[in-house]
Amino acid sequence: MSKFHPLTVTDIHRTIRDAVVLTLKPDDDFAFQFVPGQYLTFKQDFDRTELRRNYSICAGLDDGTLQVGIKRVDGGAFSTFANSDLAVGDTLFAMPPMGSFGVKTEPNKAKSYLAFAGGSGITPILSILKTTLAREPNSTFTLIYANRAVHTIMFRDELEDLKNRYMQRFTLIHVLETGQDIDLFSGRVDAEKCAVLFKSWIDIASVDTALICGPEPMMLAISAALETHGLSKDQIRFELFGAGQQGRLARQAVKDAAQGTPATRAKITLDGTTHQIEMAKDTSVLQTAIDNQLDPPFACRAGVCSTCKARVTEGEYQMLTNHALEDYEVEAGYVLTCQCYPLSDTLIIDYDQH
Numbered sequence: 317m318s319k320f321h322p323l324t325v326t327d328i329h330r331t332i333r334d335a336v337v338l339t340l341k342p343d344d345d346f347a348f349q350f351v352p353g354q355y356l357t358f359k360q361d362f363d364r365t366e367l368r369r370n371y372s373i374c375a376g377l378d379d380g381t382l383q384v385g386i387k388r389v390d391g392g393a394f395s396t397f398a399n400s401d402l403a404v405g406d407t408l409f410a411m412p413p414m415g416s417f418g419v420k421t422e423p424n425k426a427k428s429y430l431a432f433a434g435g436s437g438i439t440p441i442l443s444i445l446k447t448t449l450a451r452e453p454n455s456t457f458t459l460i461y462a463n464r465a466v467h468t469i470m471f472r473d474e475l476e477d478l479k480n481r482y483m484q485r486f487t488l489i490h491v492l493e494t495g496q497d498i499d500l501f502s503g504r505v506d507a508e509k510c511a512v513l514f515k516s517w518i519d520i521a522s523v524d525t526a527l528i529c530g531p532e533p534m535m536l537a538i539s540a541a542l543e544t545h546g547l548s549k550d551q552i553r554f555e556l557f558g559a560g561q562q563g564r565l566a567r568q569a570v571k572d573a574a575q576g577t578p579a580t581r582a583k584i585t586l587d588g589t590t591h592q593i594e595m596a597k598d599t600s601v602l603q604t605a606i607d608n609q610l611d612p613p614f615a616c617r618a619g620v621c622s623t624c625k626a627r628v629t630e631g632e633y634q635m636l637t638n639h640a641l642e643d644y645e646v647e648a649g650y651v652l653t654c655q656c657y658p659l660s661d662t663l664i665i666d667y668d669q670h
């Protein structure tokens with residue numbers, strides 16, 4: 317079952333004109349313990365339609381609070397509501413923290429982290445950054461933060477404070493599309509910019525882990541540049557907030573291929589109960605579970621977040637899009653059920669093996 321808990325909004329702080337930081341008090345603090353890099357899935361009714369949206373936790377583990385940062389998207393339902401209508405004392409509903417972006421803190425290690433954030437992509441990185449600097453006293457952290465202009469930089473003061481506090485271990489580089497005098501720090505963070513940065517400012521050979529969170533084109537360009545400059549796939553972690561290509565063509569191909577094929581006998585386990593269901597080959601596992609009132613967990617429905625993750629233990633399937641699961645998870649049979657379609661005549665899926 318999707319377990320939504322009430323959270324009281326105890327503070328709303330505007331970090332820039334178009335973004336708010338919400339401080340939230342859950343009814344159950346234990347359920348909302350988090351690992352830096354994780355996100356919350358909120359649900360909210362708009363014109364009697366329920367929308368679900370993910371927002372990454374921006375607080376560090378030692379802040380003793382639960383906070384998310386929400387940047388307004390033009391015409392966006394939830395982000396506009398959060399920025400314009402939400403008030404202190406209101407109640408939001410969210411599932412406990414999820415997601416596997418982020419790194420395990422190892423206090424005795426001396427590691428070198430390199431992070432890239434674009435716009436609101438700073439939120440999970442800020443949580444990881446604060447926690448790592450506080451809990452790994454021998455590690456260093458370099459953050460390249462891309463924004464349109466100075467006035468769109470979320471958490472600018474907080475980042476400056478961290479820079480002053482951890483002067484020897486935290487390097488902050490702002491790259492702005494407009495308003496920077498130095499060429500290197502102007503424009504977009506693309507392959508060319510990375511090549512110059514890696515030549516003059518960042519010793520890529522010493523980097524243990526790279527973290528990227530931002531728009532899809534920026535993320536793809538940076539991860540390719542990191543690999544070109546010697547980092548392995550395992551060293552690069554990323555979190556995507558939204559995908560440009562929603563896979564309509566792939567879904568049409570599934571529909572075409574499914575015509576005239578027999579239904580799949582599926583067994584779907586959720587909350588300890590196994591349900592036997594006939595599912596059409598052109599219907600995703602998630603949609604089948606929803607249609608059968610199983611109340612499965614889900615949010616983006618676009619293969620971007622991992623809220624609907626489950627494990628296929630028997631049968632063949634195809635996953636149309638995956639921006640969230642690591643290769644080793646896919647090899648182990650984990651799927652994003654919103655993108656998972658049956659190929660075989662039987663399929664066994666377990667949501668409890670999350």
Ligand SMILES: Cc1cc2nc3c(=O)[nH]c(=O)nc-3n(C[C@H](O)[C@H](O)[C@H](O)COP(=O)(O)OP(=O)(O)OC[C@H]3O[C@@H](n4cnc5c(N)ncnc54)[C@H](O)[C@@H]3O)c2cc1C
Pocket residue numbers: 355369370371372373384385386387388389390391392393394395396415436439440555556557558616620621622
């Ligand atoms: C794992 C994860 C973590 C995230 N963390 C954060 C975070 O920390 N901070 C943050 O700010 N965001 C975060 N996001 C993004 C966030 O979840 C939302 O996608 C974002 O806030 C937009 O949601 P919305 O409801 O405001 O916009 P939506 O209503 O979904 O609209 C998005 C865009 O689509 C357009 N649109 C909507 N409906 C239509 C239509 N019918 N036809 C044409 N265009 C349309 C809108 O104009 C808008 O430009 C995260 C996403 C993921 C997957």
